Amino acid sequence: MSKILARYRATILTFTIIAVFAGGFLVAKLWAQKVTNLHQSLQRFSYILNLIMVDYVEEVDGEKLIKSAVDGMMQALDPYSEVMELERYNDLKSRLDAEFGGIGIYIGTRDNYPSVISPIEGTPAYKVGLIAGDKIVKIEDKPTENMTIQEAMKLLRGVPGTEVNITCHREGVSELLDFKIIRDTIRIKAVPYAGTVANQIGYIRLADFSKVAGTELETAIDSLFHNAGVTKLIFDLRSNPGGYLQEGYEVSDLFLAKGKEIVTARGRRADATRKFVATDNEKHGDFPLVLLVDRGSASASEIVAGALQDWERAFIIGDTTFGKGSVQNIMTIDENTAIKITNAYWYTPSGRCINRPQEIKAVLRDTTKKEKEVKYFTLGPQKREIYSGGGIVPDYHMAYRRLNELESRIVSQGLFFDFAVKYTAIHKDLAPEFVVTEQILNExxxxxxxxxxxxxxxxxxxxxxxxxxxxxxxxxxxxxGTKGDYEVRLRNDEQVQKAIEFLQKANTTADLFREIKK
Known part of the structure; x- marks a missing residue:
C-alpha cells in the first residue's frame, strides 16, 4: 500500500508542479483580462485529485479522472470543440482527403448484415462484380451478423495492395459467393453527378468540400459549358456538411470576379483573423446561377452561399442553412490524441456572422418565418436586404416535402431498396424507359x-x-447506376423544378431577382 501511495503522491506532485507552472504562465498571459484566479483553481483541482487518489475507498485510475476533467472542459465549449482519439482524427482526415485504402463500396445495413448500397465505379469491388444488394455475411471468415457499419468498414479498409476476402449472399442465387479483393486507393468523388436538366440548363451536385472539390467542380462546369451547350446552371449544395476551408474558397473563386471578398475569419487572437478574396475572374462569365441549400448545408457550403448571395452572383432557393460558421484548429497532442478547438467565426462580405448561436437548438426553429435580426444589404447594384442571425436565409424559401408516417416507415426499413433488389433479380432486362405499373405497386x-x-x-x-x-x-x-438514380430524382425534385422555372425566364442572374419582385 505504501508503494501505491508513494506512486500516487509522485504523480500528484508532478501534476501539481505542472499545474503551478502552467497556472503561472496562463495567469500572466491573461492578466490583462483580469483572470486572476486561474492559479487558485488549478491548485484546487490538484488538491481534489490528491484527496481522491489517496483517500477514496477504492483504488482509482488517475488518468481516467483527468480525462473526465478534460472532457468536462470541452463540454463547456461549443459542439465542435473536442478531444479526439487519433483513430477518429485519421478517419476525419481520410474523408476530407477524399481517399483511403479499401475496396470501394458504399455500405448500409440490411437484415442485420452490412450490405452493398452501391460499388464505386472503377474500384476493386466494382471490378470483381459486387452489386447493389449483396449482403456481406463474412469478412475474412468472420461472421458479420449484427456487425456495425463502422466495424465492417474497419475490416474492409487497409493498405492498398493487400488482400481481403468476403462472402456475400445475392438475391436470386442459391449459394454464397466468395470474393477475393485486392485493396486499392479509393478516391471519393466530391461531384457525384453533373448533367443537363433542361435545354441549356445544367445541374451539378457537390456532396462535400474534400480536397478534390474545387478541381472536380471546375471540370464539371467546363464539361457542361463546352460539351453540353449549357449556358445556365443549378448548383446543388443541399445536405453538404462542408469540409476544407481552402476548397470553400476555391469553389467561391470560380464564380466571383477578381478582388471580391469571399469570407473573413475573425477570432480573439490576431493570427486567427484572415480575409479571403477571389484571385481570378469568372471562367464562364456572369451566367445565370441558382444555388440550392437546406438545413443540412453547413460550414464551407455556407461560405459559398454567403459570398454568392452578398455579391448578387447567385439566386438561392431552399431552406435556411445550418449555421455552422466557425473555424476549428486541429492539433495533435501526442501519438494517440488530437484536439479540435474553435478559434474563429466566419463573416460574409457584407459582415454577417454565419455562426448560429446555440446551433443545435436553433436549427429546430421554423425557418419559414423571417427572423428579426440586424438587417444587412447585398453589395451588388440591387442593394437587396438580406438577413443575419446565423446561417444563410435563401432568396426564395422552399422547404423539402416532408414524408408522412407511412412513407417514413417504408424508408426507415429500406423497403424501396429491398424491393428493387428482388425485382431486378427476376426482371433482368428492364429498359431505361421502364415505368412503375399498377401490378408493380401491388407487389x-x-x-x-x-x-x-x-x-x-x-x-x-x-x-x-x-x-x-x-x-x-x-x-x-x-x-x-448514378445516372439512372439522378434522372429520376431530379425529375421529381420540386426545388430543382422551381430552379428550372426561374432559369428559363432569365438571361442573367439579375433577371432572377427581378422575377421574384413580380
Whole structure:
C-alpha cells in the first residue's frame, strides 16, 4: 500500500508542479483580462485529485479522472470543440482527403448484415462484380451478423495492395459467393453527378468540400459549358456538411470576379483573423446561377452561399442553412490524441456572422418565418436586404416535402431498396424507359404488408405518387447506376423544378431577382 501511495503522491506532485507552472504562465498571459484566479483553481483541482487518489475507498485510475476533467472542459465549449482519439482524427482526415485504402463500396445495413448500397465505379469491388444488394455475411471468415457499419468498414479498409476476402449472399442465387479483393486507393468523388436538366440548363451536385472539390467542380462546369451547350446552371449544395476551408474558397473563386471578398475569419487572437478574396475572374462569365441549400448545408457550403448571395452572383432557393460558421484548429497532442478547438467565426462580405448561436437548438426553429435580426444589404447594384442571425436565409424559401408516417416507415426499413433488389433479380432486362405499373405497386404493397407496417388503402393511395417515384428511382439506380438514380430524382425534385422555372425566364442572374419582385 505504501508503494501505491508513494506512486500516487509522485504523480500528484508532478501534476501539481505542472499545474503551478502552467497556472503561472496562463495567469500572466491573461492578466490583462483580469483572470486572476486561474492559479487558485488549478491548485484546487490538484488538491481534489490528491484527496481522491489517496483517500477514496477504492483504488482509482488517475488518468481516467483527468480525462473526465478534460472532457468536462470541452463540454463547456461549443459542439465542435473536442478531444479526439487519433483513430477518429485519421478517419476525419481520410474523408476530407477524399481517399483511403479499401475496396470501394458504399455500405448500409440490411437484415442485420452490412450490405452493398452501391460499388464505386472503377474500384476493386466494382471490378470483381459486387452489386447493389449483396449482403456481406463474412469478412475474412468472420461472421458479420449484427456487425456495425463502422466495424465492417474497419475490416474492409487497409493498405492498398493487400488482400481481403468476403462472402456475400445475392438475391436470386442459391449459394454464397466468395470474393477475393485486392485493396486499392479509393478516391471519393466530391461531384457525384453533373448533367443537363433542361435545354441549356445544367445541374451539378457537390456532396462535400474534400480536397478534390474545387478541381472536380471546375471540370464539371467546363464539361457542361463546352460539351453540353449549357449556358445556365443549378448548383446543388443541399445536405453538404462542408469540409476544407481552402476548397470553400476555391469553389467561391470560380464564380466571383477578381478582388471580391469571399469570407473573413475573425477570432480573439490576431493570427486567427484572415480575409479571403477571389484571385481570378469568372471562367464562364456572369451566367445565370441558382444555388440550392437546406438545413443540412453547413460550414464551407455556407461560405459559398454567403459570398454568392452578398455579391448578387447567385439566386438561392431552399431552406435556411445550418449555421455552422466557425473555424476549428486541429492539433495533435501526442501519438494517440488530437484536439479540435474553435478559434474563429466566419463573416460574409457584407459582415454577417454565419455562426448560429446555440446551433443545435436553433436549427429546430421554423425557418419559414423571417427572423428579426440586424438587417444587412447585398453589395451588388440591387442593394437587396438580406438577413443575419446565423446561417444563410435563401432568396426564395422552399422547404423539402416532408414524408408522412407511412412513407417514413417504408424508408426507415429500406423497403424501396429491398424491393428493387428482388425485382431486378427476376426482371433482368428492364429498359431505361421502364415505368412503375399498377401490378408493380401491388407487389410492393404486399411487401409492405409482409413487413407488418399498418396502413389503410386511403393512406397508401395518398402516397402513391411518392411510392411510384421511389420504386422507379431505386430500380434505375440498381440497373443504370448514378445516372439512372439522378434522372429520376431530379425529375421529381420540386426545388430543382422551381430552379428550372426561374432559369428559363432569365438571361442573367439579375433577371432572377427581378422575377421574384413580380
Amino acid at each position: 410492393f404493397k404486399t411487401l409492405v404488408t409482409a413487413k407488418k407496417i399498418e396502413f389503410t388503402q386511403a393512406k397508401f393511395d395518398s402516397s402513391q405518387e411518392y411510392i411510384k417515384q421511389e420504386i422507379e428511382r431505386e430500380i434505375k439506380a440498381k440497373l443504370f
